[in-house]
Amino acid sequence: MNTSPISLYIHIPFCAKKCPYCDFNTYARIEHLFSPYISALNLEIKQWGQLLGHPPVKTVFLGGGTPSYLPVKLILSIIDTVFHAFDVDTNAEITLESNPRDFTPQHAKHLSTSSINRLSFGAQSLNDNILSILGRDHDRATLIDAYENAKTAGFNNINLDLIYGVPDLTSEIWAQTLSEAIALHPQHFSLYCLTLEKETPMYLALETGKLPRPDEDLAADQYIHAESALAKNDYIQYELSNWSKEDYSCTHNLQYWNNLPYLGLGPGAHSFYSNTRFSNLKSPTQYIKLIHQWILESNDKPFLHHLKNNPLIADFEVIPKNISMAEYMFLKLRLNKGITNDEFHSIYHDRFTNVFAKELPSLFEQNLIFWNKNNLCLTKKGRLLANEVFTSFIGSYLQDTSN
């Protein structure tokens, strides 16, 4: 059994309103499930804690969905259950994803008495027209109030999510949004390019011409502008989409990018543990219905038994070595510090320069990767075309598995 510290992702599948660009496993108008859902979730947390022998936990991330939409007492009951079921580090990073609309002074004050020590606000923009195109249920003023309420309540590790590459988002509006966001002095920024899955309402609006299609070159320019504006203000880019002040990188997300173990709890949540990736079924109602069945039949069985016989698990895969190596490469290359042959060797007993001897030369030739002393890193161009780099590693294992 794994005894190195793990991270916990806890999924809250509720939102006040479904945003038209969102394809996450989250639902509006199921508030009647708040209490039964949290009871089921707390059972799952307890059960995994027991099955894994109360392992050490270094980060807890309540994401969604909109965790801040829950009544505070339910949020506190989740945190309490986690602390009883796992050996949570005294310095653990505990993040709550928050919608600005929820962050009233009372809510902020009440949450500040808990162990939550990091907030991640889904700000997305500081321009009311762009917020309305994104179908958000908050405006600029609400975000600024929420941010001030959080600071007044004592939160001093705050992330703002912003989205670029949005229809009608001009370079001027983006520059203005960034400069206003920087002026708030958050410790961390996550910047995402708008990507749309086919079934989302916004995808349909673009397809039918109801919204102008975002220009890919303009989106790339917005990313480049953000790199320079954030660097000028002492934000360190440590990952493709993430910047922070010194010592404020997100430990939870670093766990993913360093290919370290994490447990996802709640419907649709993904886990990586004991070299196995697995995920829960997506439906919150099915999840609530099936949790007791799993609890009843799950004691004293080995780890893989739980994955095979757990009615909550939608799928699982023990990762073969060639896939694991490819995943490791593209996860680590997301980080600005890149990857060393020594790190790779300590896990796979081989050098990545041997394993990927076929793929690397062409990536160097295209100026997508470079050596920074002993670390292989993405170039500036590689950061813009990261998917091409990652596909080259995945392509190599797809070829291997088809042979």
Ligand code: SF4
């Ligand atoms: S608030 Fe976040 S999770 Fe909820 S629908 Fe909007 S984008 Fe999706």
